[in-house]
Amino acid sequence: MNERLVEQVTAELDALREARTYKHFLTLESPQGPVVQMTGRGEVIVLSSNNYLGLAAHPDVVRAGIEGLERYGAGTASVRFICGTFAPHLELERALAELSGTDAALTYVSCWNANEAVIPTLTDAETVILTDELNHASIIDAVRLARPASKVIYPHSDMAALRDGLAAAPRTARKLIVTDGVFSMEGDLAKLPDIVELARKHDAVVIVDDSHGVGVLGETGRGTVEHFGLLGEVDVITGTLGKALGGAAGGYVASSAAVCDLLAQRSRPQLFSNALPPTVACSALAAIEVMLARPDLLAKLHENTRRFRALLAETGYAPLEGEAAIIPIIVGETAEAIALSQRLLDEGVFVTGFGYPVVPEGTARIRVQMSAALEDEHLERAIEAFRRVRRSHRHGAESHE
Secondary structure: OOHHHHHHHHHHHHHHHHOOOOOOOOOEOOOOOOEEEEOOOEEEEEOOOOOOOOOOOOHHHHHHHHHHHHHHOOOOOOOHHHHOOOHHHHHHHHHHHHHHOOOEEEEEOOHHHHHHHHHHHOOOOOOEEEEEOOOOHHHHHHHHHHOOOEEEEEOOOOHHHHHHHHHHOOOOOOEEEEEEOEOOOOOOEOOHHHHHHHHHHOOOEEEEEOOOOOOOOOOOOOOHHHHOOOOOOOOEEEEEOOOOOOOOOOEEEEEOHHHHHHHHHHOHHHHOOOOOOHHHHHHHHHHHHHHHHOHHHHHHHHHHHHHHHHHHHHHOOOOOOOOOOEEEEEEEOHHHHHHHHHHHHHOOEEOEEEOOOOOOOOOEEEEEEOOOOOOHHHHHHHHHHHHHHHHHHHHHHHHOO
């Protein structure tokens, strides 16, 4: 072992601890749900999971995964074009295409992989990529890997800047507009109608990562694209199976048959990584079926989000506005966000603090995430914890004056 490397890395870790920004990883001893058993904590209420529809432990989803494992085993032990494709992968991809309003879909082991597949594959030596400054890290890394002829990082949801970037791009160049559907740290939505209109005017391609929109927005849970009435109007949609659609892992690209075929032929994450485990393909397919059959889950998620936003405001907090199931509360400094999440955990509520480099310096926050699995009693217990923490923090601040 290189001792110099160990010393340098240890110094970096010590600096994180000194700054009170070191992340501690918590251990769950039960399935993900509205409450979990946490090692050293007992039962805690979960306000930090992307389990938006409560499907991570749904009996139908669990049973489908078990049956998939028993029937198909753990996997093919290689990539699809070498060792073949299991039938559940094709069934899942047909369901994802239908869900997305596209002709086809292709699955990956994560949405990170999906973004790193589609963006570089659609980028040639003359391509211009236009990307929102608050896009997810997977999009940022995918753009770096793509190495386009040029890129425009436009201010968050600034349509004038996007328009100017498109107008300045060479007329014959391929232009890719890449955006989150729901911005995960803000909880706000991309201005998709404006983006699509600009794309049509400038012959650009629209790529939307809707990981936090599918299963949350739209009349039937089809996401941000459905929310804005744009099903069939967006060129490429990427998404995850690790949030609302079962909560396990996996991602996908939904697009035209030609784009998905090219990705199967050329995208490096498809050619050099194993396919989804069949148990995940089966459980994700079941999650889609449950979501479409149970519109009450979506309605419950919306009501929980509306109600908890109102309760937070009544308690004196000021969450950011938004239409998604993400409710951020800006704190300021990273250490304070982590400390606030720790105080809430001491009160039996699991909610995570985020700071730099996940969000810009000075904008650290705790991020509340709603789930259809949360009942009124959970929301009431949680808001009482928020009240106690706010009261104790205010009294603590007064005592130091």
